Amino acid sequence: MAVTGLAMLLYLIAHMLGNLKVFFGPDEMNGYAHWLRTIGEPVLHHEWFLWIVRFGLLAAVVLHGVSAYQLSRRDLAARPVKYAHARRRASYATRTMRWGGVIVALFVVWHLLDLTTGTVNPRGESGHPYENIVATFDTWYGDTIYIVAMLAVGLHIRHGFWSAAQTLGAGSPGRARALKATANILALVLTAGFLSVPLAVMTGVVS
Amino acid sequence: MRLTLRIWRQPDAEAPGAMRTYEVEDISPDMSFLEMLDTLNEALILQGEEPVAFDHDCREGICGACGMVINGQAHGPERTTACQLHMRHFADGDTIDVEPWRAAAFPVVRDLMVDRSAFDRIIEAGGYVTAPTGSAPEAHATPVPKPDADTAFAHAECIGCGACVAACPNGSAMLFTSAKVNHLGSLPQGAPERDTRVLDMVDQMDAEGFGGCTLAGECATACPKGIPLPSISAMNREFLRASRRR
Numbered sequence: 001m002a003v004t005g006l007a008m009l010l011y012l013i014a015h016m017l018g019n020l021k022v023f024f025g026p027d028e029m030n031g032y033a034h035w036l037r038t039i040g041e042p043v044l045h046h047e048w049f050l051w052i053v054r055f056g057l058l059a060a061v062v063l064h065g066v067s068a069y070q071l072s073r074r075d076l077a078a079r080p081v082k083y084a085h086a087r088r089r090a091s092y093a094t095r096t097m098r099w100g101g102v103i104v105a106l107f108v109v110w111h112l113l114d115l116t117t118g119t120v121n122p123r124g125e126s127g128h129p130y131e132n133i134v135a136t137f138d139t140w141y142g143d144t145i146y147i148v149a150m151l152a153v154g155l156h157i158r159h160g161f162w163s164a165a166q167t168l169g170a171g172s173p174g175r176a177r178a179l180k181a182t183a184n185i186l187a188l189v190l191t192a193g194f195l196s197v198p199l200a201v202m203t204g205v206v207s
Numbered sequence: 208m209r210l211t212l213r214i215w216r217q218p219d220a221e222a223p224g225a226m227r228t229y230e231v232e233d234i235s236p237d238m239s240f241l242e243m244l245d246t247l248n249e250a251l252i253l254q255g256e257e258p259v260a261f262d263h264d265c266r267e268g269i270c271g272a273c274g275m276v277i278n279g280q281a282h283g284p285e286r287t288t289a290c291q292l293h294m295r296h297f298a299d300g301d302t303i304d305v306e307p308w309r310a311a312a313f314p315v316v317r318d319l320m321v322d323r324s325a326f327d328r329i330i331e332a333g334g335y336v337t338a339p340t341g342s343a344p345e346a347h348a349t350p351v352p353k354p355d356a357d358t359a360f361a362h363a364e365c366i367g368c369g370a371c372v373a374a375c376p377n378g379s380a381m382l383f384t385s386a387k388v389n390h391l392g393s394l395p396q397g398a399p400e401r402d403t404r405v406l407d408m409v410d411q412m413d414a415e416g417f418g419g420c421t422l423a424g425e426c427a428t429a430c431p432k433g434i435p436l437p438s439i440s441a442m443n444r445e446f447l448r449a450s451r452r453r
Contacts, residue, residue, distance in 0.1 A: 071419045071421070074418055075377035075418040077311060077416070078311045078312065078377055078379065079309060079311065079375075080311055084304060084306060085276070086279060087278075087279035087280065089376055089423065089425055090376070090423040090424060090425060094422070094423050097421065159422070163421065163422040165440070166422050166437075166439060166443065167443055168443065168447070169440055169445075169447050169448075170444075171437045171439070171443075172437050173435055176436075
């Protein structure tokens, strides 16, 4: 859970920073998207780098999901009887890890159909990510799905980063506050960065 | 004080149980929670009913025998053991829910008593130091740096009551196991068995059917001895280190 989670977190940071290119206009954004396909040339062929990243991410998602399933099954079996006097436990981010993760996984499918294959995108023109982004965020459902998913991602990262640090043995009483703060900052910055794009399209800053 | 108690009654491990309601009167705020249950049991015996079974021994908060979930919290609202929880923390007329520890690895024996021998088997798997016995060694023969001694002592405080498992939404025993791993692992006497200790204890913990840790943090909040949550990370560090060297 920890290793695959951190790998996906690193990807999310790069993805969020890349998204901000949208604020520099269609030429910058589309040029950046084209550059992504040329990374590693001439050692790697066109788009090979992108496909290596895609396979790495797919492996991370699958392993993360399988571990989550195994852990959940074990945890639910270890506590078969609930307390009659129920009490609200742990933080919201902690309690929503399972369903939040499922929501994020479903969003990834939608997101790929929307902006990678263009299947569900109102425009869906290959090689024109800027125009496709504006098209999807001009729809109410595109905005709603994206905003809900990004809030789920933020909550998932908030508990996930901190937990991953504990699992890998990086936690100590002295470092507890610093790790919590890093988790909160990562969650906030990533959520804000991702949300800035649909908000900019909705307010007309990007069109 | 006059109180309404809703207590889990279960005649034995196989029989189904249920919450039953009892009224108790003339409870002094200075009574401990267990003394309040004693008062109830005296009344039940006089009425010819079976008294409520619960574990207890020292009644001074150092043995770890007592343990029950009071109003959804392990050992009740104060950070102490049920025997050191006093009735002044409740108000006259309160309704109090009392349940046994809930975990697959802690089956209910009767009423509020659970079988915690899974903890004993985790300790048997490696929670000790193999040393020749004989006369007590000279105190300064093995120097221990003060910070290490403090870490060891803070973790040695664990009384094995099981509140961590009861409070954990996953019924995980990570905090209990980490207390012993960190206690012995931070001392020179524990160094020779450091690797096998953590690997064997974690193996046994998993075999007993305890859940996995999701860092909910409920265990450290419930622990009457204040074993801190980062102890789990310290055990993970020991486990990774030992796995690499295996």
